[in-house]
Amino acid sequence: MTFRPASTALNHITVLDLTQVRSGPTAVRQLADWGANVIKIEMPASGDDGGGMGGPRAGSDFQNLHRNKRSLTLNLKTPQGLEVFRKLAATADVVVENFRPAVKHRLGIAYEDLKALNPGIVLASISGFGQDGPYRDRPGFDQIAQGMGGLMSITGLPGQGPVRVGIPIADLCAGIFCAQGVLTALLEREVSGEGQWIQTSLLQAQAFLLDFQAARWLVDGEVPQQAGNNHPTVIPTGVFKTADGHINIACAGQAIWLRLCEALGTTEWNDDPEFADPQARSANRNRLNAIIEDRLKSASSAEWIAVLNEAGVPCGEINSIDEVFENPQIKHLGMAQPVHSTERGDTHLVGQPIIMSRTPSTISEPPPTCGQHTDAILGDLGYSAREIAEMREDSVI
The missing domain is CATH 3.40.50.10540 (Crotonobetainyl-coa:carnitine coa-transferase; domain 1)
Incomplete structure (x- = not known):
């Protein structure tokens, strides 16, 4: 054979x-x-x-x-x-x-x-x-x-x-x-x-x-809409500009939100009632995304990725296909x-x-x-x- x-x-x-x-x-x-x-x-x-x-x-x-x-x-x-x-x-x-x-x-x-x-x-x-x-x-x-x-x-x-x-x-x-x-x-x-x-x-x-998007309709009667690069329910999660490009940040839950504020040096955001909890951040998503981007523009993508990962905030670069296969972790795997x-x-x-x-x-x-x-x-x-x-x-x- x-x-x-x-x-x-x-x-x-x-x-x-x-x-x-x-x-x-x-x-x-x-x-x-x-x-x-x-x-x-x-x-x-x-x-x-x-x-x-x-x-x-x-x-x-x-x-x-x-x-x-x-x-x-x-x-x-x-x-x-x-x-x-x-x-x-x-x-x-x-x-x-x-x-x-x-x-x-x-x-x-x-x-x-x-x-x-x-x-x-x-x-x-x-x-x-x-x-x-x-x-x-x-x-x-x-x-x-x-x-x-x-x-x-x-x-x-x-x-x-x-x-x-x-x-x-x-x-x-x-x-x-x-x-x-x-x-x-x-x-x-x-x-x-x-x-x-x-x-x-x-x-x-x-x-x-469709997974959770289907469940939003089947369970809650809610018809999901386009949300672009923003996560439809977990906020702030999306694509953010830096000094030299873009990065993804995923901020799920109050604990990670507090880590994000600490890592960005913006702990005063914790006292803003518009960002006090997930519901408030959802209602004020656009303002929140804008001020996060304004802060991120002060340093490069690589610098922010290092800072945020050290703080335990999920984040990462946004690679082209060639960059994917040059990534050290992809090579390791x-x-x-x-x-x-x-x-x-x-x-x-x-x-x-x-x-x-x-x-x-x-x-x-x-x-x-x-x-x-x-x-x-x-x-x-x-x-x-x-x-x-x-x-x-x-x-x-």
């Missing part, structure tokens, strides 16, 4: 990856990075450009999404291609797909079909809006979910109009939630011996991510992991944000070339070299 796991944590789990674009590949990457034997199934005609799999194969996006996986070309629209897939599914642990809901039924690889082959199989499905319901057949896209899921209504400056966030957060989180669902199903299978169908969608992920890519040579990709003491995640393999492991995977299934050659001639692989 040509499988070098990225970790020993999940190296006993085999995953068939039918995903495209971002949410599905994100889910599978989570499993691959923890050692699962991921077989990424691609159409033979897709070639080496990546197509819908995350941009061109040599592109940074594809490279980051598809590491630690093996590639099998397989045409599921042919009877023999489906036969090969069913053989794989009969012994696999997980299938992950993000087709539109009807596609897997049309192909004959819906949960009921897979369960008949393998009662322990876990099918994970990601869609734009859910596997059923009135929006079931709508095409899904991250920014559409950000808007429909409420995020764009609370992002940006007051009165600015809706603003998307700078990453495909609905896609990414749908993928992460899907991976969590897979792991939960695998743990439950240890008790029941049965697999199950787990489902999530971009819209569900985005609604869940190993968030940029080295890899030798077939297309790019020596480079770095974003590592997992979880540290495990015995079974760490690594980037053991770069993204595969299209069909790189086809012969080896089919050989493991028992196909002869001649049968594999015939399938290639017939465009099955």
